[in-house]
Amino acid sequence: MTRPVDSGIIFIARIALAVLFLWSGVMKLLGYAGFVGYLHSKGVPFVQIAAPIATAVEALGGLLLVVGFKVRPLALIMAVYTVATAVLGHDFWNVVDPALQRDMVIHFWKNIGIAGGFLLLFVTGAGRMSVDGARTPRSGLGL
Template identity: 80%
Template sequence: MTRPLDSLVIFIARVALSVLFLWSGAMKLLGYAGFVGYLHAKGVPFVQVGAPIAVAVEVLGGLALVLGVRIRALGLVMAVYTIVTAIFGHDFWNVTDAALQRDMVIHFWKNVAIAGGFLLLFVTGAGRISVDGARAPRLGLSG
């Protein structure tokens, strides 16, 4: 059980994490052909399967974060997804231009930090301000 302030902070964290994924997913969807081309250029395997999965994870995952639906499981899924995108999308070890490599290093570790936030959601759950919180049984004093 979480205190009301804890639930508010968890809600703010969920919304903050969701903004990045909702925006990114929408941009991928709106520029889908360019996104697929980017994945091909990065050498990502199974692009025809991976591209729609990426869009779905970002858009549906972002919505689930805001609503607080199945947050513990979602936290694990999003943590893994964020690490996978760091490896394929921010592969600084393959970049020779020093300025671009520095940028990629920053983005790689940013993704690792975001994955850490998702792991915290896995541990804390969604809090009371969520669909998960509304479903949770309440301890009452009746009886």
């Protein structure tokens, strides 16, 4: 990173991604039984394992994004998770109602776009405005 503005932009990107996952993770916690039922209805295998993992990935992953801790490995996990939820949760190819299918297509590609944002975060890292950035030694040359 060579420009001071980069860390601020990366911080905003982390927050924008985190809000979606924090909100969704908290909603899963508050309506856990309903979430488990939804996973069953979608035919997700091993729901008793998948439900707590999904809830933790979203809630804890969102929190870690906000503070910027271990962002590079977290970004890879979140990218894989987001693609998996696109395939399992927004399977437009199995929907026959045209209006619902259109909605599922939008959500599917939205998830793929979010995964792309996570891959960019993997490349850039958390930026200086983060726990990761605070732990990185800085050279005196401004590099």
